[in-house]
Amino acid sequence: MSSRIGSCGGPPGGQGAIKCRCRAAKCKDIWFTFAGRAEDIDTILNELREAGGDTASIEVKAGAGGLPDSLTSTLSALANLPGGGLIIRGLDERAGFRPIALSEAQELKQALASKARSYEPPVQLTFEDAVVEGSLVVLARVHECDPSAKPCRASNSGAAYLRGWDGDYRMSTLEEQAFLAQRTAPVADRQSCTGASSQDLTASYVRIVRERDPQGPGRFTDRDELLQRSGVIDPDGIPTVAGILALGAYPQQWFPRFAIQAAVDSGRAGARGVRAQPTDLIRTSGPPSGPDRRSPPARVVRSRVGRGDRK
Structure with a gap:
């Protein structure tokens, strides 16, 4: 089983999954850098076979039938893992990590990228393709969540997960508190x-x-x-x-796109669907020098769907 054609002197530097930049005309080696070390796809597959399954930083999914529900916990757990991890789609773990056909690889990436947005904070992914025994394999590098935002949680449930060898486990209250205690302010x-x-x-x-x-x-x-x-x-x-x-x-x-938009809430009970939009932008700064600096713009436009009126 191999994804390598030609020869190469070694992986280039960098992060994520990258193609070799050597000058060999037929070289198509693909190297991956994660968890602080550079490896090619063959080395990763050998590691999986020796372990007899997934590892602490690598999760393999067949890819048939869309996204499994288990990816919800896996994305959170790998984002909370130091160094992040790797999700491989297109290999059958039960068949010794043999490749299986991926009919819609692009749709698979889009679905995974969309799912990654349903976390707080959103999970950052980097996608690359590899070829194993003539079949396409999709690799999604899950980047570690910034320590100032950990733990990474699933938005719909609020649950955060940890990686335990080849499994994902929901964090206990004590574990969540440990992450929160390690948070640092953005600098x-x-x-x-x-x-x-x-x-x-x-x-x-x-x-x-x-x-x-x-x-x-x-x-x-x-x-x-x-x-x-x-x-x-x-x-x-x-x-x-x-x-x-x-x-x-x-x-x-220095920051031409930075501005403050102020809006006034109507304060009316039951005013659903009402939006407030300023007609002016606040583009000045500095400490307040008087009441005018603290007051929001007086002119605002409130609108409803299908109907607009100026107040």
Whole structure:
């Protein structure tokens, strides 16, 4: 059983499933990088045969008859597994992992990708094809969920799962608490905003902080120290993404698609299907300087299906 044609000196670097980039004209080797190691499809199949079934990071499904219900727990469990895992469709485990025909491989991928969206947070997948004994095999790499969002749960039931060798097990309350305790706050907004300078920040921020919170960050007499400890600038004095978004004179200079849309709820009981849509976008930033900065736009459009009226 082989998916390899020609010879190759080894797998290239990278993540997920990738084709070899060697110069051999007939080389069609396919290598997969997961769980911190690079392997080709033959090595994966040998590992499955030696184990006599699925492993902690690899789940094999025949692929006939659509998506099995067991995939609900498998996607959650592999997303919660350090390093993620691999789902292989098109092999028959009971027949020694022999390939079986996949009649609609594209529809299979679409269905699996759609199912992956029904999780909180959505499961991230990468698809690749391999050929085993002349038959197509679909490989879906399940990427590990970001630790700040674990555990990954099925949206319809709220259940989260763990991988236990070749099985999926619903997390206990204690196990869920362990994941929640390990969560960390996202830090992407601490990155420096390339091209920005302190001149692009709202000048009144330091004054307002010192007036309103003299015992907090306002106690720092040095302006740069106050801004750095507040996360507004980095150690080199460059504004952070958070600093520009919250206090930038015009954040859209760097993030042109960022804006705030405000809507007003009608407050009327039983007003089902009513939507509120602003006629204006809020594109300014900085600390509030008066009532006008805290008030939502006065002009909004409320509409019902088949009927619209301006209020």
